[in-house]
Amino acid sequence: MSTAAAAAGRGLKSVSRxxxxxxxxxxxxxxxxxxxxRSGVGLHSGARATARLLPARAGEGRYFVVEEARVAAEAGNAEPQSPLCTTLRSGSGGARVRTVEHLLSAMEAFGVDNCRVEVSGGDEIPLLDGSAQEWVEAIRGAGLCAAEDIGGQKLEKLAPKIDEPVYLRKDDCFVAAFPSSQIHITYGIDFPKAPAIGCQWFNTFLDADIYSSKIAPARTFCIFEEVEKMRDAGLIKGGSLENAMVCR
Incomplete structure:
Protein backbone atom coordinates (compact mmCIF):
# COMPACT_ATOMS: atom_id res chain seq x y z
CA MET A 1 0.00 0.00 0.00
CA SER A 2 1.32 3.46 -0.85
CA THR A 3 1.93 6.14 1.78
CA ALA A 4 -0.99 8.16 0.43
CA ALA A 5 -3.34 5.18 0.48
CA ALA A 6 -2.34 4.23 4.01
CA ALA A 7 -2.90 7.80 5.17
CA ALA A 8 -6.29 7.94 3.48
CA GLY A 9 -7.23 4.78 5.34
CA ARG A 10 -6.57 6.65 8.58
CA GLY A 11 -8.91 9.46 7.57
CA LEU A 12 -6.28 11.90 6.28
CA LYS A 13 -7.54 14.07 3.46
CA SER A 14 -4.21 14.95 1.85
CA VAL A 15 -0.62 13.81 2.15
CA SER A 16 2.48 14.34 0.05
CA ARG A 17 5.17 11.70 -0.38
CA ARG A 38 6.68 10.74 38.91
CA SER A 39 3.33 9.41 40.14
CA GLY A 40 -0.19 10.60 39.56
CA VAL A 41 -3.60 9.82 38.12
CA GLY A 42 -4.10 8.65 34.55
CA LEU A 43 -6.39 10.96 32.59
CA HIS A 44 -8.62 8.28 31.09
CA SER A 45 -8.16 5.27 33.39
CA GLY A 46 -8.46 7.23 36.62
CA ALA A 47 -5.92 4.82 38.12
CA ARG A 48 -2.91 5.99 40.08
CA ALA A 49 0.21 5.15 38.10
CA THR A 50 3.96 5.68 38.30
CA ALA A 51 6.38 6.29 35.45
CA ARG A 52 10.01 5.62 36.33
CA LEU A 53 12.57 7.02 33.89
CA LEU A 54 15.91 5.21 33.76
CA PRO A 55 19.12 5.61 31.74
CA ALA A 56 19.32 3.45 28.60
CA ARG A 57 22.17 2.35 26.35
CA ALA A 58 23.10 4.20 23.18
CA GLY A 59 21.06 2.94 20.26
CA GLU A 60 18.19 1.64 22.39
CA GLY A 61 16.06 4.73 21.89
CA ARG A 62 13.09 5.65 24.05
CA TYR A 63 10.85 2.80 25.10
CA PHE A 64 8.24 1.89 27.68
CA VAL A 65 7.99 -1.26 29.78
CA VAL A 66 4.39 -2.13 30.69
CA GLU A 67 3.68 -5.41 32.49
CA GLU A 68 7.14 -6.64 31.42
CA ALA A 69 6.37 -5.96 27.74
CA ARG A 70 8.47 -3.50 25.78
CA VAL A 71 6.77 -0.81 23.68
CA ALA A 72 9.10 1.32 21.56
CA ALA A 73 8.31 5.03 21.20
CA GLU A 74 8.14 4.85 17.42
CA ALA A 75 5.65 6.36 14.99
CA GLY A 76 4.88 2.91 13.63
CA ASN A 77 3.53 1.87 17.04
CA ALA A 78 1.04 4.75 17.28
CA GLU A 79 -2.59 3.62 17.17
CA PRO A 80 -4.58 5.46 14.45
CA GLN A 81 -7.73 5.52 16.59
CA SER A 82 -6.88 6.84 20.05
CA PRO A 83 -9.45 9.33 21.40
CA LEU A 84 -8.03 12.32 23.28
CA CYS A 85 -4.54 10.91 23.78
CA THR A 86 -1.60 9.28 22.01
CA THR A 87 -1.45 5.50 22.42
CA LEU A 88 1.51 3.29 21.51
CA ARG A 89 1.06 -0.46 21.05
CA SER A 90 3.64 -3.17 20.50
CA GLY A 91 2.33 -5.04 17.47
CA SER A 92 -1.23 -6.14 16.81
CA GLY A 93 -2.88 -6.99 20.11
CA GLY A 94 0.32 -6.34 22.05
CA ALA A 95 0.94 -4.30 25.17
CA ARG A 96 -0.04 -0.64 25.04
CA VAL A 97 0.79 2.58 26.85
CA ARG A 98 -1.47 5.64 26.73
CA THR A 99 -1.16 9.40 27.12
CA VAL A 100 2.55 9.51 26.32
CA GLU A 101 2.56 12.88 24.53
CA HIS A 102 3.69 15.21 27.32
CA LEU A 103 6.54 12.95 28.44
CA LEU A 104 7.84 12.27 24.92
CA SER A 105 7.57 15.95 24.06
CA ALA A 106 9.79 16.89 27.01
CA MET A 107 12.31 14.16 26.17
CA GLU A 108 12.61 15.37 22.59
CA ALA A 109 12.99 19.00 23.64
CA PHE A 110 15.81 18.22 26.08
CA GLY A 111 17.65 15.69 23.93
CA VAL A 112 16.92 12.51 25.88
CA ASP A 113 17.70 10.15 23.01
CA ASN A 114 17.68 6.91 25.00
CA CYS A 115 15.45 6.18 27.98
CA ARG A 116 13.70 3.22 29.60
CA VAL A 117 10.31 4.18 31.07
CA GLU A 118 8.84 1.63 33.48
CA VAL A 119 5.09 2.09 33.94
CA SER A 120 3.32 0.58 36.95
CA GLY A 121 -0.25 0.86 38.19
CA GLY A 122 -1.80 0.55 34.74
CA ASP A 123 -1.06 1.30 31.11
CA GLU A 124 -1.26 5.09 31.25
CA ILE A 125 1.36 7.76 31.93
CA PRO A 126 0.36 10.04 34.86
CA LEU A 127 -1.17 13.30 33.67
CA LEU A 128 0.32 15.25 36.61
CA ASP A 129 -0.84 18.89 36.29
CA GLY A 130 -1.98 18.40 32.69
CA SER A 131 1.17 19.85 31.12
CA ALA A 132 4.73 18.79 30.31
CA GLN A 133 6.21 21.07 32.99
CA GLU A 134 6.74 18.41 35.66
CA TRP A 135 8.51 16.18 33.13
CA VAL A 136 10.81 19.08 32.27
CA GLU A 137 11.63 19.48 35.96
CA ALA A 138 12.19 15.72 36.34
CA ILE A 139 14.60 15.60 33.38
CA ARG A 140 16.49 18.65 34.59
CA GLY A 141 16.74 17.13 38.06
CA ALA A 142 18.12 13.85 36.74
CA GLY A 143 20.58 15.53 34.38
CA LEU A 144 21.96 14.22 31.09
CA CYS A 145 25.09 12.34 30.09
CA ALA A 146 26.52 10.68 26.98
CA ALA A 147 24.98 7.25 26.41
CA GLU A 148 27.20 4.23 25.74
CA ASP A 149 26.34 0.99 23.97
CA ILE A 150 26.90 -2.46 25.44
CA GLY A 151 30.55 -2.28 24.38
CA GLY A 152 31.11 1.04 26.16
CA GLN A 153 31.18 3.04 22.93
CA LYS A 154 29.44 6.34 22.29
CA LEU A 155 27.23 6.59 19.21
CA GLU A 156 26.63 9.70 17.14
CA LYS A 157 23.19 11.25 17.24
CA LEU A 158 21.41 11.49 13.90
CA ALA A 159 18.71 14.11 13.33
CA PRO A 160 15.82 13.72 10.88
CA LYS A 161 16.04 16.03 7.90
CA ILE A 162 13.02 16.95 5.79
CA ASP A 163 14.02 17.00 2.13
CA GLU A 164 10.67 18.09 0.70
CA PRO A 165 7.38 19.43 2.08
CA VAL A 166 5.16 17.02 4.02
CA TYR A 167 1.47 17.78 4.47
CA LEU A 168 -1.24 15.95 6.42
CA ARG A 169 -4.86 16.96 6.84
CA LYS A 170 -7.86 15.56 8.69
CA ASP A 171 -11.16 17.44 8.70
CA ASP A 172 -10.29 21.07 9.54
CA CYS A 173 -6.88 20.25 11.08
CA PHE A 174 -3.57 20.10 9.26
CA VAL A 175 0.16 19.81 9.82
CA ALA A 176 2.73 20.93 7.27
CA ALA A 177 6.51 20.58 7.54
CA PHE A 178 9.05 22.23 5.26
CA PRO A 179 12.82 21.92 4.79
CA SER A 180 14.72 24.28 7.11
CA SER A 181 18.13 24.59 8.73
CA GLN A 182 16.46 25.44 12.08
CA ILE A 183 13.44 24.25 14.03
CA HIS A 184 10.76 26.89 13.61
CA ILE A 185 7.15 26.38 14.70
CA THR A 186 4.00 28.25 13.74
CA TYR A 187 0.88 27.00 15.48
CA GLY A 188 -2.69 28.23 15.24
CA ILE A 189 -5.90 27.24 16.99
CA ASP A 190 -9.46 28.43 16.42
CA PHE A 191 -11.81 27.21 19.14
CA PRO A 192 -15.03 29.27 19.01
CA LYS A 193 -16.76 26.94 21.49
CA ALA A 194 -14.44 28.26 24.20
CA PRO A 195 -13.97 32.06 24.17
CA ALA A 196 -11.14 31.66 26.70
CA ILE A 197 -9.20 29.78 24.00
CA GLY A 198 -10.63 31.48 20.90
CA CYS A 199 -8.32 32.07 17.95
CA GLN A 200 -4.61 32.21 18.77
CA TRP A 201 -1.30 32.00 16.91
CA PHE A 202 2.11 31.08 18.29
CA ASN A 203 5.31 31.53 16.31
CA THR A 204 8.85 30.78 17.52
CA PHE A 205 12.21 29.20 16.92
CA LEU A 206 12.65 26.29 19.29
CA ASP A 207 15.27 25.34 21.86
CA ALA A 208 15.09 23.85 25.36
CA ASP A 209 14.69 27.22 27.09
CA ILE A 210 11.84 28.36 24.84
CA TYR A 211 10.19 24.96 25.16
CA SER A 212 10.34 25.02 28.97
CA SER A 213 8.99 28.57 29.27
CA LYS A 214 6.49 28.79 26.38
CA ILE A 215 5.33 25.26 25.49
CA ALA A 216 5.77 22.92 28.45
CA PRO A 217 3.37 24.89 30.74
CA ALA A 218 0.49 24.58 28.22
CA ARG A 219 -2.22 22.51 29.92
CA THR A 220 -4.85 20.03 28.82
CA PHE A 221 -8.25 21.66 28.34
CA CYS A 222 -11.81 20.63 27.53
CA ILE A 223 -15.24 22.18 27.03
CA PHE A 224 -17.61 22.03 30.01
CA GLU A 225 -20.58 20.97 27.89
CA GLU A 226 -18.63 17.96 26.56
CA VAL A 227 -17.51 16.56 29.92
CA GLU A 228 -20.47 14.22 30.47
CA LYS A 229 -20.31 12.97 26.88
CA MET A 230 -16.64 12.04 27.32
CA ARG A 231 -17.33 10.32 30.64
CA ASP A 232 -20.19 8.34 29.11
CA ALA A 233 -17.69 7.15 26.48
CA GLY A 234 -15.44 5.81 29.25
CA LEU A 235 -12.91 8.64 28.96
CA ILE A 236 -11.43 11.25 31.37
CA LYS A 237 -12.13 9.15 34.49
CA GLY A 238 -9.14 10.83 36.11
CA GLY A 239 -9.83 14.33 34.82
CA SER A 240 -10.19 17.15 37.36
CA LEU A 241 -9.51 20.85 37.77
CA GLU A 242 -6.10 19.86 39.16
CA ASN A 243 -4.96 18.42 35.84
CA ALA A 244 -7.08 20.17 33.21
CA MET A 245 -8.68 23.48 32.32
CA VAL A 246 -12.46 23.35 31.85
CA CYS A 247 -13.72 26.09 29.55
CA ARG A 248 -17.29 27.37 29.31
Missing amino acids: AAFSWKPTGRAQQTLAAAVS
Missing part, protein backbone atom coordinates in the same frame (compact mmCIF):
# COMPACT_ATOMS: atom_id res chain seq x y z
CA ALA A 18 7.22 11.85 2.81
CA ALA A 19 10.89 12.49 2.08
CA PHE A 20 13.16 12.21 5.10
CA SER A 21 16.84 11.53 5.54
CA TRP A 22 19.10 11.30 8.58
CA LYS A 23 21.71 13.99 9.16
CA PRO A 24 24.82 13.51 11.35
CA THR A 25 24.96 16.03 14.20
CA GLY A 26 28.53 15.55 15.41
CA ARG A 27 27.15 15.00 18.94
CA ALA A 28 26.93 11.85 21.01
CA GLN A 29 23.56 10.35 21.87
CA GLN A 30 22.38 11.24 25.38
CA THR A 31 20.52 9.54 28.19
CA LEU A 32 19.56 10.44 31.75
CA ALA A 33 22.37 10.67 34.28
CA ALA A 34 20.13 9.23 37.02
CA ALA A 35 16.75 7.58 37.46
CA VAL A 36 13.72 9.72 38.28
CA SER A 37 10.03 8.98 38.74
Whole structure:
Protein backbone atom coordinates (compact mmCIF):
# COMPACT_ATOMS: atom_id res chain seq x y z
CA MET A 1 0.00 0.00 0.00
CA SER A 2 1.32 3.46 -0.85
CA THR A 3 1.93 6.14 1.78
CA ALA A 4 -0.99 8.16 0.43
CA ALA A 5 -3.34 5.18 0.48
CA ALA A 6 -2.34 4.23 4.01
CA ALA A 7 -2.90 7.80 5.17
CA ALA A 8 -6.29 7.94 3.48
CA GLY A 9 -7.23 4.78 5.34
CA ARG A 10 -6.57 6.65 8.58
CA GLY A 11 -8.91 9.46 7.57
CA LEU A 12 -6.28 11.90 6.28
CA LYS A 13 -7.54 14.07 3.46
CA SER A 14 -4.21 14.95 1.85
CA VAL A 15 -0.62 13.81 2.15
CA SER A 16 2.48 14.34 0.05
CA ARG A 17 5.17 11.70 -0.38
CA ALA A 18 7.22 11.85 2.81
CA ALA A 19 10.89 12.49 2.08
CA PHE A 20 13.16 12.21 5.10
CA SER A 21 16.84 11.53 5.54
CA TRP A 22 19.10 11.30 8.58
CA LYS A 23 21.71 13.99 9.16
CA PRO A 24 24.82 13.51 11.35
CA THR A 25 24.96 16.03 14.20
CA GLY A 26 28.53 15.55 15.41
CA ARG A 27 27.15 15.00 18.94
CA ALA A 28 26.93 11.85 21.01
CA GLN A 29 23.56 10.35 21.87
CA GLN A 30 22.38 11.24 25.38
CA THR A 31 20.52 9.54 28.19
CA LEU A 32 19.56 10.44 31.75
CA ALA A 33 22.37 10.67 34.28
CA ALA A 34 20.13 9.23 37.02
CA ALA A 35 16.75 7.58 37.46
CA VAL A 36 13.72 9.72 38.28
CA SER A 37 10.03 8.98 38.74
CA ARG A 38 6.68 10.74 38.91
CA SER A 39 3.33 9.41 40.14
CA GLY A 40 -0.19 10.60 39.56
CA VAL A 41 -3.60 9.82 38.12
CA GLY A 42 -4.10 8.65 34.55
CA LEU A 43 -6.39 10.96 32.59
CA HIS A 44 -8.62 8.28 31.09
CA SER A 45 -8.16 5.27 33.39
CA GLY A 46 -8.46 7.23 36.62
CA ALA A 47 -5.92 4.82 38.12
CA ARG A 48 -2.91 5.99 40.08
CA ALA A 49 0.21 5.15 38.10
CA THR A 50 3.96 5.68 38.30
CA ALA A 51 6.38 6.29 35.45
CA ARG A 52 10.01 5.62 36.33
CA LEU A 53 12.57 7.02 33.89
CA LEU A 54 15.91 5.21 33.76
CA PRO A 55 19.12 5.61 31.74
CA ALA A 56 19.32 3.45 28.60
CA ARG A 57 22.17 2.35 26.35
CA ALA A 58 23.10 4.20 23.18
CA GLY A 59 21.06 2.94 20.26
CA GLU A 60 18.19 1.64 22.39
CA GLY A 61 16.06 4.73 21.89
CA ARG A 62 13.09 5.65 24.05
CA TYR A 63 10.85 2.80 25.10
CA PHE A 64 8.24 1.89 27.68
CA VAL A 65 7.99 -1.26 29.78
CA VAL A 66 4.39 -2.13 30.69
CA GLU A 67 3.68 -5.41 32.49
CA GLU A 68 7.14 -6.64 31.42
CA ALA A 69 6.37 -5.96 27.74
CA ARG A 70 8.47 -3.50 25.78
CA VAL A 71 6.77 -0.81 23.68
CA ALA A 72 9.10 1.32 21.56
CA ALA A 73 8.31 5.03 21.20
CA GLU A 74 8.14 4.85 17.42
CA ALA A 75 5.65 6.36 14.99
CA GLY A 76 4.88 2.91 13.63
CA ASN A 77 3.53 1.87 17.04
CA ALA A 78 1.04 4.75 17.28
CA GLU A 79 -2.59 3.62 17.17
CA PRO A 80 -4.58 5.46 14.45
CA GLN A 81 -7.73 5.52 16.59
CA SER A 82 -6.88 6.84 20.05
CA PRO A 83 -9.45 9.33 21.40
CA LEU A 84 -8.03 12.32 23.28
CA CYS A 85 -4.54 10.91 23.78
CA THR A 86 -1.60 9.28 22.01
CA THR A 87 -1.45 5.50 22.42
CA LEU A 88 1.51 3.29 21.51
CA ARG A 89 1.06 -0.46 21.05
CA SER A 90 3.64 -3.17 20.50
CA GLY A 91 2.33 -5.04 17.47
CA SER A 92 -1.23 -6.14 16.81
CA GLY A 93 -2.88 -6.99 20.11
CA GLY A 94 0.32 -6.34 22.05
CA ALA A 95 0.94 -4.30 25.17
CA ARG A 96 -0.04 -0.64 25.04
CA VAL A 97 0.79 2.58 26.85
CA ARG A 98 -1.47 5.64 26.73
CA THR A 99 -1.16 9.40 27.12
CA VAL A 100 2.55 9.51 26.32
CA GLU A 101 2.56 12.88 24.53
CA HIS A 102 3.69 15.21 27.32
CA LEU A 103 6.54 12.95 28.44
CA LEU A 104 7.84 12.27 24.92
CA SER A 105 7.57 15.95 24.06
CA ALA A 106 9.79 16.89 27.01
CA MET A 107 12.31 14.16 26.17
CA GLU A 108 12.61 15.37 22.59
CA ALA A 109 12.99 19.00 23.64
CA PHE A 110 15.81 18.22 26.08
CA GLY A 111 17.65 15.69 23.93
CA VAL A 112 16.92 12.51 25.88
CA ASP A 113 17.70 10.15 23.01
CA ASN A 114 17.68 6.91 25.00
CA CYS A 115 15.45 6.18 27.98
CA ARG A 116 13.70 3.22 29.60
CA VAL A 117 10.31 4.18 31.07
CA GLU A 118 8.84 1.63 33.48
CA VAL A 119 5.09 2.09 33.94
CA SER A 120 3.32 0.58 36.95
CA GLY A 121 -0.25 0.86 38.19
CA GLY A 122 -1.80 0.55 34.74
CA ASP A 123 -1.06 1.30 31.11
CA GLU A 124 -1.26 5.09 31.25
CA ILE A 125 1.36 7.76 31.93
CA PRO A 126 0.36 10.04 34.86
CA LEU A 127 -1.17 13.30 33.67
CA LEU A 128 0.32 15.25 36.61
CA ASP A 129 -0.84 18.89 36.29
CA GLY A 130 -1.98 18.40 32.69
CA SER A 131 1.17 19.85 31.12
CA ALA A 132 4.73 18.79 30.31
CA GLN A 133 6.21 21.07 32.99
CA GLU A 134 6.74 18.41 35.66
CA TRP A 135 8.51 16.18 33.13
CA VAL A 136 10.81 19.08 32.27
CA GLU A 137 11.63 19.48 35.96
CA ALA A 138 12.19 15.72 36.34
CA ILE A 139 14.60 15.60 33.38
CA ARG A 140 16.49 18.65 34.59
CA GLY A 141 16.74 17.13 38.06
CA ALA A 142 18.12 13.85 36.74
CA GLY A 143 20.58 15.53 34.38
CA LEU A 144 21.96 14.22 31.09
CA CYS A 145 25.09 12.34 30.09
CA ALA A 146 26.52 10.68 26.98
CA ALA A 147 24.98 7.25 26.41
CA GLU A 148 27.20 4.23 25.74
CA ASP A 149 26.34 0.99 23.97
CA ILE A 150 26.90 -2.46 25.44
CA GLY A 151 30.55 -2.28 24.38
CA GLY A 152 31.11 1.04 26.16
CA GLN A 153 31.18 3.04 22.93
CA LYS A 154 29.44 6.34 22.29
CA LEU A 155 27.23 6.59 19.21
CA GLU A 156 26.63 9.70 17.14
CA LYS A 157 23.19 11.25 17.24
CA LEU A 158 21.41 11.49 13.90
CA ALA A 159 18.71 14.11 13.33
CA PRO A 160 15.82 13.72 10.88
CA LYS A 161 16.04 16.03 7.90
CA ILE A 162 13.02 16.95 5.79
CA ASP A 163 14.02 17.00 2.13
CA GLU A 164 10.67 18.09 0.70
CA PRO A 165 7.38 19.43 2.08
CA VAL A 166 5.16 17.02 4.02
CA TYR A 167 1.47 17.78 4.47
CA LEU A 168 -1.24 15.95 6.42
CA ARG A 169 -4.86 16.96 6.84
CA LYS A 170 -7.86 15.56 8.69
CA ASP A 171 -11.16 17.44 8.70
CA ASP A 172 -10.29 21.07 9.54
CA CYS A 173 -6.88 20.25 11.08
CA PHE A 174 -3.57 20.10 9.26
CA VAL A 175 0.16 19.81 9.82
CA ALA A 176 2.73 20.93 7.27
CA ALA A 177 6.51 20.58 7.54
CA PHE A 178 9.05 22.23 5.26
CA PRO A 179 12.82 21.92 4.79
CA SER A 180 14.72 24.28 7.11
CA SER A 181 18.13 24.59 8.73
CA GLN A 182 16.46 25.44 12.08
CA ILE A 183 13.44 24.25 14.03
CA HIS A 184 10.76 26.89 13.61
CA ILE A 185 7.15 26.38 14.70
CA THR A 186 4.00 28.25 13.74
CA TYR A 187 0.88 27.00 15.48
CA GLY A 188 -2.69 28.23 15.24
CA ILE A 189 -5.90 27.24 16.99
CA ASP A 190 -9.46 28.43 16.42
CA PHE A 191 -11.81 27.21 19.14
CA PRO A 192 -15.03 29.27 19.01
CA LYS A 193 -16.76 26.94 21.49
CA ALA A 194 -14.44 28.26 24.20
CA PRO A 195 -13.97 32.06 24.17
CA ALA A 196 -11.14 31.66 26.70
CA ILE A 197 -9.20 29.78 24.00
CA GLY A 198 -10.63 31.48 20.90
CA CYS A 199 -8.32 32.07 17.95
CA GLN A 200 -4.61 32.21 18.77
CA TRP A 201 -1.30 32.00 16.91
CA PHE A 202 2.11 31.08 18.29
CA ASN A 203 5.31 31.53 16.31
CA THR A 204 8.85 30.78 17.52
CA PHE A 205 12.21 29.20 16.92
CA LEU A 206 12.65 26.29 19.29
CA ASP A 207 15.27 25.34 21.86
CA ALA A 208 15.09 23.85 25.36
CA ASP A 209 14.69 27.22 27.09
CA ILE A 210 11.84 28.36 24.84
CA TYR A 211 10.19 24.96 25.16
CA SER A 212 10.34 25.02 28.97
CA SER A 213 8.99 28.57 29.27
CA LYS A 214 6.49 28.79 26.38
CA ILE A 215 5.33 25.26 25.49
CA ALA A 216 5.77 22.92 28.45
CA PRO A 217 3.37 24.89 30.74
CA ALA A 218 0.49 24.58 28.22
CA ARG A 219 -2.22 22.51 29.92
CA THR A 220 -4.85 20.03 28.82
CA PHE A 221 -8.25 21.66 28.34
CA CYS A 222 -11.81 20.63 27.53
CA ILE A 223 -15.24 22.18 27.03
CA PHE A 224 -17.61 22.03 30.01
CA GLU A 225 -20.58 20.97 27.89
CA GLU A 226 -18.63 17.96 26.56
CA VAL A 227 -17.51 16.56 29.92
CA GLU A 228 -20.47 14.22 30.47
CA LYS A 229 -20.31 12.97 26.88
CA MET A 230 -16.64 12.04 27.32
CA ARG A 231 -17.33 10.32 30.64
CA ASP A 232 -20.19 8.34 29.11
CA ALA A 233 -17.69 7.15 26.48
CA GLY A 234 -15.44 5.81 29.25
CA LEU A 235 -12.91 8.64 28.96
CA ILE A 236 -11.43 11.25 31.37
CA LYS A 237 -12.13 9.15 34.49
CA GLY A 238 -9.14 10.83 36.11
CA GLY A 239 -9.83 14.33 34.82
CA SER A 240 -10.19 17.15 37.36
CA LEU A 241 -9.51 20.85 37.77
CA GLU A 242 -6.10 19.86 39.16
CA ASN A 243 -4.96 18.42 35.84
CA ALA A 244 -7.08 20.17 33.21
CA MET A 245 -8.68 23.48 32.32
CA VAL A 246 -12.46 23.35 31.85
CA CYS A 247 -13.72 26.09 29.55
CA ARG A 248 -17.29 27.37 29.31
